[in-house]
Amino acid sequence: MPGTTSPPEIELIIEDIGGGRGNPPPAGDDDGDDGGENDNRRRKQSPSPRRYSTAITIALVSILMFFMALASAFIVLRHGSDVWVSVHLPPILLANTLILLASSFTLEAARRRLSLADSSGFRKFWLLTTGLGILFVAGQLIAWRQLVAQGVYIASNQASSFFYIFTGAHAVHLLGGVGALLYVSFRKSDQKRISLSLAAEITSYYWHFMDGLWVFLLAVLYLGK
Amino acid sequence: MANDDSAANQAGTPQTGFLGRHVFSTDHKVIGLNYLWLALFSVFLGLAMSLLMRIHLVWPGVRLPFLSGSTLERYAALTTFHGSLMVFLVLTAAPQAGFGNYFLPLQIGAREMAFPKLNRLSFWATAASLLGLTIAFLAAPETGITLWIASVAIFSVGSLCNGINFSVTTIDLRARGMTLPRLPLTVWAWFINAILSTLIFSVLLAASVCLLSDRLLSTHFFPPLNFLAVQPASFVANFLPMLWQRLFWFFAQAEVYIAMLPCFGLVTHLISTFSRKPVWMERLVVLALCGVGLFGFCVWGQHMFASGMNPFSPLVFSLLASSLGLPATILLISWLGTLWNARIQLNTSMLFAIGFVSLFMAGGISGIFLTGRDFAAAAVSDEFITGHFHLVMGVAATFAILGALFFWFPKLFGRRLNESLGKLHFWLTFAGVYLVFMPMHWLGLLTHANLDSGSRIAAISAMVAPVRTFITVAAILLVIAQGIFLFNFLWSLFRGEKVDERNPWRATTLEWSVSSPPPADDFGATDPVVYRGAYEFSVPGVAEDFVPQHLSPEEVAKAR
Numbered sequence: 001m002p003g004t005t006s007p008p009e010i011e012l013i014i015e016d017i018g019g020g021r022g023n024p025p026p027a028g029d030d031d032g033d034d035g036g037e038n039d040n041r042r043r044k045q046s047p048s049p050r051r052y053s054t055a056i057t058i059a060l061v062s063i064l065m066f067f068m069a070l071a072s073a074f075i076v077l078r079h080g081s082d083v084w085v086s087v088h089l090p091p092i093l094l095a096n097t098l099i100l101l102a103s104s105f106t107l108e109a110a111r112r113r114l115s116l117a118d119s120s121g122f123r124k125f126w127l128l129t130t131g132l133g134i135l136f137v138a139g140q141l142i143a144w145r146q147l148v149a150q151g152v153y154i155a156s157n158q159a160s161s162f163f164y165i166f167t168g169a170h171a172v173h174l175l176g177g178v179g180a181l182l183y184v185s186f187r188k189s190d191q192k193r194i195s196l197s198l199a200a201e202i203t204s205y206y207w208h209f210m211d212g213l214w215v216f217l218l219a220v221l222y223l224g225k
Numbered sequence: 226m227a228n229d230d231s232a233a234n235q236a237g238t239p240q241t242g243f244l245g246r247h248v249f250s251t252d253h254k255v256i257g258l259n260y261l262w263l264a265l266f267s268v269f270l271g272l273a274m275s276l277l278m279r280i281h282l283v284w285p286g287v288r289l290p291f292l293s294g295s296t297l298e299r300y301a302a303l304t305t306f307h308g309s310l311m312v313f314l315v316l317t318a319a320p321q322a323g324f325g326n327y328f329l330p331l332q333i334g335a336r337e338m339a340f341p342k343l344n345r346l347s348f349w350a351t352a353a354s355l356l357g358l359t360i361a362f363l364a365a366p367e368t369g370i371t372l373w374i375a376s377v378a379i380f381s382v383g384s385l386c387n388g389i390n391f392s393v394t395t396i397d398l399r400a401r402g403m404t405l406p407r408l409p410l411t412v413w414a415w416f417i418n419a420i421l422s423t424l425i426f427s428v429l430l431a432a433s434v435c436l437l438s439d440r441l442l443s444t445h446f447f448p449p450l451n452f453l454a455v456q457p458a459s460f461v462a463n464f465l466p467m468l469w470q471r472l473f474w475f476f477a478q479a480e481v482y483i484a485m486l487p488c489f490g491l492v493t494h495l496i497s498t499f500s501r502k503p504v505w506m507e508r509l510v511v512l513a514l515c516g517v518g519l520f521g522f523c524v525w526g527q528h529m530f531a532s533g534m535n536p537f538s539p540l541v542f543s544l545l546a547s548s549l550g551l552p553a554t555i556l557l558i559s560w561l562g563t564l565w566n567a568r569i570q571l572n573t574s575m576l577f578a579i580g581f582v583s584l585f586m587a588g589g590i591s592g593i594f595l596t597g598r599d600f601a602a603a604a605v606s607d608e609f610i611t612g613h614f615h616l617v618m619g620v621a622a623t624f625a626i627l628g629a630l631f632f633w634f635p636k637l638f639g640r641r642l643n644e645s646l647g648k649l650h651f652w653l654t655f656a657g658v659y660l661v662f663m664p665m666h667w668l669g670l671l672t673h674a675n676l677d678s679g680s681r682i683a684a685i686s687a688m689v690a691p692v693r694t695f696i697t698v699a700a701i702l703l704v705i706a707q708g709i710f711l712f713n714f715l716w717s718l719f720r721g722e723k724v725d726e727r728n729p730w731r732a733t734t735l736e737w738s739v740s741s742p743p744p745a746d747d748f749g750a751t752d753p754v755v756y757r758g759a760y761e762f763s764v765p766g767v768a769e770d771f772v773p774q775h776l777s778p779e780e781v782a783k784a785r
Contacts, residue, residue: 045752051339051397058389062423069431069472073446076471154442161444165435 049194056202060209063173067213070169071220074162078224085157086225090146096139097218103132104211107204114197123185126200129207130181133174140171159224166217174210177203251341254743256348257327258637260318261630263355267314268623269711272704274307279697291362298366305373306362312480313380314355316622320487321422322351322387324629325415327637329391331736332409334400334753334775336746339393343386350383371440378433381426388426391419400735402755407774409734409759410504413511414490417518418483424522425479432472481618482521488625489514489556492578495628496563498732499575501770503760505562509555516552524549553589557582573647577628580655581621587659588617591666609669612662620658627651627710635729639741640721646713650706657703664692731771734759738775 078084110125144167147153147160154164180203184196247255277289281300292299330338338344357376361369395408395416408416435446447469497504504510560582569575591613634642668689728737735753736743753775761772768784 047335047337047339047398051393054396055339055389055393058392058420058423062385062389062427065424066427066431069428069475070435073431073435073472077446154438155444158445161438161446165438165444169434 046193049198052194052198052202053205056205060205063209064213067166067169067217070162070165071217074166074220074224077158077162085159087147087152087157087159087163087221088150089163089221089225090143092139092143092146093218096136096143097214099132099139100136100211100214103129103136104208106132107207111197111200111204114200122200126181126185130178130185133178133181133207137171137174137178140167143167162224163221166221170210170214170217173213177207177210180206249345251337251345252745253326253330253338253341253344254747256344257323257325259348260323260326260351263352264315264319264323264626265714267310267318267355269707271307271310271315272707274303274310276700276704278303278307279700283694283697302362302366302369306358309358309373309377310355311619312484313358313377314351315626316484316618317384317480318351319626320484320491320622320629321391321415321418322347322384324411324491324626324633325391325419325487328633328736329394329412329415330398331739331743331747332412332734333395333398333403334735334748334755335394335398336748336752337398338390339398340390344390347383347386347390350379350386354380354383371437374433374436374440378430378437381430381433384422384426385430388419388422391415392423395419400753400755403774404755406508407755407758409490410493410507410510410514411487411490411734413514414487414493417514418486421479421486421518421522422483425476425483428472429476432469432476435472436469478524479521481614482517484618484622486514486517486521488581488622489517491625491629492581493556493560493563494734495574495578495632496560496582497760497762498632498730499570499572499578500563500567501570501762502563502567503758503762505559505565506555507559507758507760510559513552513555513559516555517549520549520552550589550593553585557586557589572631573642573644573651574628574631576648576651577624577631580651581624581628583655584616584621584624584658587663588613588621592617607669608665612665612669615665616658616662620662632730633736634717634721635724636736636741636743638718638721640717640723641729642717642721643713646709650709650713653706653709654703657699657706660699661696661703664696668692728773731769733761733771733773735774738773 106125107129110122110129113119113121113125144164147163152160154161184199184203187199247259250256277292278300280287281289281292281296291303326338326344330336354376357372357379361372361376363369364372395412399408435444438444439446493504493510564579591609595610595613631642631647634640671685671689724741727740730737735755738753739748754777755774756777757772757774759774761774763770764772766785767781772781
């Protein structure tokens with residue numbers, strides 16, 4: 001019959017590409033009345049929790065663009081300048097970096113405990129990750145104080161402006177990650193909108209990204225010295 | 226779907242009071258309408274500002290509001306205010322956030338945006354930035370500029386959240402059967418635009434943050450002149466002034482496509498519906514929309530031809546900018562192919578859509594001149610550019626918005642806009658915009674063609690003055706003609722002809738399967754299911770000349 005396409009093939013193709021959210025939701029969150037494929041009167045269903053993973057992916061790309069704009073501004077100004085006064089980067093930054101890298105490992109350890117249904121182990125490693133995250137931010141504050149003690153302020157020169165804005169913007173984003181970590185630890189168990197493992201997974205995307213972003217920013221700062 | 230209305234109000238907590246129903250609502254329909262109200266307010270404010278500028282240009286002696294005192298500074302503030310209102314609050318907000326919020330969930334069969342509270346936050350950010358821009362315009366210059374930057378940053382945050390919300394909604398919340406090839410082209414355009422927004426508004430945000438910290442924390446990202454004065458000359462000449470331009474144009478060139486992309490979607494949708502024909506080469510149109518997004522992201526250097534960048538890069542950007550002609554041509558051919566041999570229903574909505582095509586062609590032709598490096602470098606600040614981008618970006622996008630408004634007004638308010646007033650308004654506006662902006666092209670060309678021969682400058686300026694006066698008079702008449710629209714809009718809101726049927730235009734997409742205005746939870750008790758593509762018009766062997774997306778094959782067979 002003209003005018004009607006043959007839906008199954010098209011839907012299959014799309015599903016293979018990785019979209020396919022237009023297809024029936026996966027079985028499991030249905031309440032049992034899931035009829036055959038031709039059941040065209042569907043009960044109301046709440047949106048798929050996959051939207052959280054999609055959102056965080058897009059948000060991360062957007063955050064990446066933000067920091068890339070800053071980094072490219074740094075590179076352009078650094079290259080164009082004959083009078084660049086570089087900032088002596090405080091050694092504590094290396095310790096901070098190690099702390100942040102370690103937190104990524106503890107986060108993954110926590111998620112492994114969760115997949116093994118070891119909830120006390122999960123909590124232990126999860127809180128450890130949160131603690132390491134807070135320690136990192138505290139370490140960054142110490143780095144700032146050391147610079148201030150040397151008389152290097154945000155307005156001192158272009159290199160110091162970039163140092164403070166890189167670390168500051170990164171710390172703000174990282175604190176968002178700490179907030180997410182705390183939310184996952186202390187959320188009420190009856191909140192069914194998003195499962196614990198999914199919440200942990202999404203937080204882990206964000207956290208690892210912040211980790212990698214810090215390494216990148218530090219590399220830019222070091223190479224631009 | 227006859228019994229949907231009874232179950233309409235069971236979802237969502239009932240909210241009372243004006244604030245609860247409008248300001249604090251998380252309903253995508255309410256938020257979408259709020260954006261449209263903001264845009265309506267801003268467009269008339271922006272029009273008033275442009276009139277002040279035009280009058281001041283031609284009759285500088287006339288005393289005007291906002292232009293007393295140090296006129297140069299006030300004139301710059303006026304220009305900035307006009308531009309910010311029109312670009313941010315009208316061209317960016319109305320087609321994407323306004324119509325998109327209202328109709329994207331309805332068209333894909335979702336009941337809400339993916340993150341309703343985030344959506345409300347985006348709206349508040351946009352409203353706050355409008356407030357900030359207005360106060361910045363009225364404030365003293367120094368505080369005004371700081372506040373302006375802060376408002377732009379807030380607007381960027383709102384647009385970023387919006388972009389994330391739109392893309393996630395399109396990816397994850399589509400109804401059963403709403404596969405990607407079945408998406409209406411409006412949704413495709415909103416989706417691609419949302420992704421483009423998340424990429425470029427973060428750059429604008431970064432630039433605004435740096436600029437703000439320059440002003441508030443005295444950093445030196447974009448050094449002021451007194452700082453430059455103590456630097457070596459090579460440092461100053463080569464790089465510094467370009468940094469802001471790089472960051473800003475990275476955003477601003479793509480912003481043109483941010484404004485145009487949803488309009489492409491809207492116009493394609495309108496042309497297909499009122500030609501009663503499927504979109505010609507629909508898949509290719511989707512690719513072209515993707516192409517506009519992709520190239521639009523890459524052409525940021527085009528605006529810097531005049532700024533003395535590396536001589537090789539203009540060539541690259543020139544090629545990229547010219548290559549935008551390919552998707553643009555595909556869109557144009559598709560529109561003309563859809564119109565070809567069609568039984569066109571020439572109502573006001575369709576008139577505006579066809580007007581858009583006309584403006585797009587006119588603007589496209591003058592745009593080809595500007596992809597050439599030498600010409601653009603010469604013309605960068607004169608009236609040729611002003612005419613070009615007003616015609617193609619400002620006016621064309623406005624035509625698409627107006628066409629969409631006439632199309633969706635019955636769904637939004639359950640009433641029709643008056644057709645006779647609408648047509649009168651269309652013809653006056655159509656003539657008016659050409660009378661205002663075409664002479665600007667000519668003025669730009671005239672001043673450049675004769676710059677070398679200094680003896681003729683006096684003769685030229687004698688020719689220029691009457692043309693400028695003509696433009697101003699035409700602009701005044703054009704703005705007065707907009708009164709017809711405002712009257713039509715407000716009158717029809719309360720007294721317009723009532724629309725009882727759900728689908729007065731006999732259109733195919735899902736929003737026409739629900740009552741007008743749609744119930745609070747959009748689709749009632751059952752989720753919609755989609756069986757076919759979005760543009761099944763004039764299908765042979767079917768009783769009516771259109772088949773809605775939600776009609777199952779059995780229902781179609783029954784109706785035959």
